[in-house]
Amino acid sequence: MNYFSSGFKLGILGGGQLGKMLLAETRKFDIQTYVLDPSAEAPGRFACNVFQQGNLMDFDTVYQFGKQVDVLTFEIELVNIQALEKLESEGTTVFPSPKTLKRIQNKGIQKDFYVAHGIPSAAYSHFDNVTALKEALSKNQLTLPFVWKCTEFGYDGNGVKVIRRAADCDGLPDVECIAEDMIPFKNELAVIVARSAAGEIKTYPVVEMEFHPEANQVEYVICPARIDAQIAQKARDLALQVSEAYAHVGLLAVEMFQTHTDEILVNEVAPRPHNSGHYSIEGSYTSQFENHLRAVLGLPLGSTDSKVAGIMVNLVGEEGFSGPVLYENIETILEWSGVTPHIYGKTETRPFRKMGHVTITNENISEARKIAEKVKNTIRVISNNVN
Amino acid sequence: MNYFSSGFKLGILGGGQLGKMLLAETRKFDIQTYVLDPSAEAPGRFACNVFQQGNLMDFDTVYQFGKQVDVLTFEIELVNIQALEKLESEGTTVFPSPKTLKRIQNKGIQKDFYVAHGIPSAAYSHFDNVTALKEALSKNQLTLPFVWKCTEFGYDGNGVKVIRRAADCDGLPDVECIAEDMIPFKNELAVIVARSAAGEIKTYPVVEMEFHPEANQVEYVICPARIDAQIAQKARDLALQVSEAYAHVGLLAVEMFQTHTDEILVNEVAPRPHNSGHYSIEGSYTSQFENHLRAVLGLPLGSTDSKVAGIMVNLVGEEGFSGPVLYENIETILEWSGVTPHIYGKTETRPFRKMGHVTITNENISEARKIAEKVKNTIRVISNNVN
Incomplete structure (x- = not known):
């Protein structure tokens, strides 16, 4: 495949700073790039060939965007996986693959994956919601302190909290989560x-x-x-x-x-x-x-x-x-x-x-x-x- | 002056590869840039904030372009100096200054400048045109071989020729030029x-x-x-x-x-x-x-x-x-x-x-x-x- 100064098109989901720094490399190699980001002010709106504003979690937006390019990648995990799967099934190259992303996007699945592959990681318990976590805590099935993490949509420290006493759970969103041993x-x-x-x-x-x-x-x-x-x-x-x-x-x-x-x-x-x-x-x-x-x-x-x-x-x-x-x-x-x-x-x-x-x-x-x-x-x- | 992610505007005359590589730096610092280049396909049309197509030798084009920016620079010497002078006189910062550019753009003036400042350089003779050079040659006032250079508008090896015998002067454009000693x-x-x-x-x-x-x-x-x-x-x-x-x-x-x-x-x-x-x-x-x-x-x-x-x-x-x-x-x-x-x-x-x-x-x-x-x-x- 001829990527350099050619008709080839790389799509990037996300035009934040990571997308922006990736674009410095696509410019150096003169590879055509399309960028999708929800913000009209995204740092990655410059230096791409085509910038499109749109919701990265919306199936149609991601799917339509992906249909325009030859290879699709992303700079953020919070993207619509179903759209990536459909694109991949229809022949668009998506890297990392939606399969990889699925194994990482949800922190519960990520932890389960480590266990299944003998990868050393902190011990944890997986809960459908915070209500279930609180119940386990009240039955002394969890040892304090621990690290609470929501399994999905956490970013840059959001969705992570150190729980030192039961009351620290108050106000947590009632979503799927894990409780992870604190590692000194x-x-x-x-x-x-x-x-x-x-x-x-x-x-x-x-x-x-x-x-x-x-x-x-x-x-x-x-x-x-x-x-x-x-x-x-x-x-x-x-x-x-x-x-x-x-x-x-x-x-x-x-x-x-x-x-x-x-x-x-x-x-x-x-x-x-x-x-x-x-x-x-x-x-x-x-x-x-x-x-x-x-x-x-x-x-x-x-x-x-x-x-x-x-x-x-x-x-x-x-x-x-x-x-x-x-x-x-x-x-x-x-x-x-x-x-x-x-x-x-x-x-x-x-x-x-x-x-x-x-x-x-x-x-x-x-x-x-x-x-x-x-x-x-x-x-x-x-x-x-x-x- | 606050240059970073601000309203400040840098203008660049020329959007060739040098302009393009300069833009990698303005993006890194998030400095707003305006680029002027005659070609709609110029490498520097990406990664700037505003790209404008126009003739770099045209007074009005360069002047109007320069009026939009706070500091003006260039990636090519072949630009309209008069427009730069007017912009500078009206308060636009132009770096390198038109004064510097004038001393360099014309190779005869450049050589005269070296002599005036005691800068060692190959000996040369300055001619108003090739007709005058040929006359000097016919009177044995010039020693063969020498390097012929047109004083203006030469670029990337154009406008330079090694003259080993009088006949090599045939076909040279009849413009202002210098004959420079060949330096082994x-x-x-x-x-x-x-x-x-x-x-x-x-x-x-x-x-x-x-x-x-x-x-x-x-x-x-x-x-x-x-x-x-x-x-x-x-x-x-x-x-x-x-x-x-x-x-x-x-x-x-x-x-x-x-x-x-x-x-x-x-x-x-x-x-x-x-x-x-x-x-x-x-x-x-x-x-x-x-x-x-x-x-x-x-x-x-x-x-x-x-x-x-x-x-x-x-x-x-x-x-x-x-x-x-x-x-x-x-x-x-x-x-x-x-x-x-x-x-x-x-x-x-x-x-x-x-x-x-x-x-x-x-x-x-x-x-x-x-x-x-x-x-x-x-x-x-x-x-x-x-x-």
Whole structure:
């Protein structure tokens, strides 16, 4: 198949920041792209060939959109699977496949899949609704504390809550859910695996999420993780095992816990480019976005090795500001070596909204870490509108 | 000034491959861009906010286009300078300035500028037209061989001819021109200098153009140049001297000869991103395109250091093919480590047309050079239409 400067059309469901960064690669290769997103202001409305506004959960919208393209992929899991299934049955190539997506979209099915495939993960119980969960709790069938997760439609921390006492369940939506053991962990790690339609597999190096000592919030994604080589190998092997079990096409981001006894447990997976791989744009020989594109097109995968160390800092809207965005002190951070801001192109900031990220690359990871901390403490995502 | 996700507008004259690669950076920073190009099929018609088709040499077109933006820059020297001058006089920021462009656009003026500023360059004579040149030749006032260059509107090798005997002048257009001494050289080198509106200056490492042993055609641009550190420093210092003399804002690509006696002479300059800096997208901490953007916006310049060695191979249309382009064996080169094709997005190939380039990055420059040669010998820019 001739993809380059040809009549070939790639469809992308979702035009958020992941779609936008994927489009940088389709432009580099001059591959025609169609993007569907519910927002007329989506960051991915530029740099595609055709942008269409529409509901990603609506069967007809997704189906009609998919009929226009040769290969269909997505940057978000919350899409209409039935439409993908129909498209696939009618001959459209859909990667990752609806089968893979089904196994991941619902967190209960995802956990069941780990058990069935001998993939180590936190113990859990699966409930049809919160009423059933509360009943189990009242009968002492559940041990506190645990992590409540709704099985579907959770995103970016929504649909997840730590339950420390029974009363914490009050106000939870009465939906299908799981109660997962809380894993005390030393490190939160992630490995991105690329798997092509031809079955070629490559894993990126293990990255480490460094948390704020008090706020329990990821502050830095660090590549390579500052962990023992044996642990890193174990994490990479586990990610590979997960990838082989899913037999997905495209990227699979595997988030993991390193416990205090150096067990590695899978936390959750995402079948798409992932926040934990953003460093790869500047840090790796082939970015996660280019490898996602190569994978879904059945092209050979690029090297996942790093050129230099990379650290990523998320840019999220400061609390107390909503309105037209202002990146305070961005000029200051641009003075420092190896600092690259990515501004996603959302015009309005809101507290905790993901507005961009900054990558810090350096030959020396300690130096990168120092600069990353200065970046984190300097740039602020605010607005002249204070609320 | 707030450039990021704001109402600020950058105008770019020219939407060829240089404009296209610059747009990758404006998207990364979410800076609004307007692009003007004569072709409705220009590679830079995507990824900008507004694309306008129009003649870059037409006063009114350029003037009206410029009136819409806050800062105006260009990716090609062949633009209407009078319109830029009027825009500048009316308060539009134009970088590089029309003053800089005037000193460069005409090769006679460029050479006179070198003499006036003590910048070493090949000796030359300046003629109002070819008739005058032929007269000088007939009076033995010119020594054969020499390089004939038209002073204006030459591009990509057009408007340059080696004159070995008087008859070689037959058929030259009767325009203003120079006759330049032929410099026997050991190496052709280039240094890209970034200079910001605030006067900050950074030079990229010296790159080396490696020629085909027979075809006298640049095959590889290699960074860093495989030359003596002292020669490299001399070349970088000379590029800095040229940059300071022009006091340009934006990039200045300085092409140089290293003679057999290790003199460094300036060949010519371009006030914009340049083919010799394409390796920087993958090889450098900050690409030439990002630094051009930073410079014209008065932002701090990014590090010009390399992460790893970078080699660039141009993709030009094969002789004998014209029509819808086909990148033969591109899948094969994608198998090799550190290989990144850039496909400019021109739908039709023609013999020698610049259709793209491939960057090869590697920790080890010898390894990169080996892969570059395999790339060069493998990918072919052809068409199913044979002519």
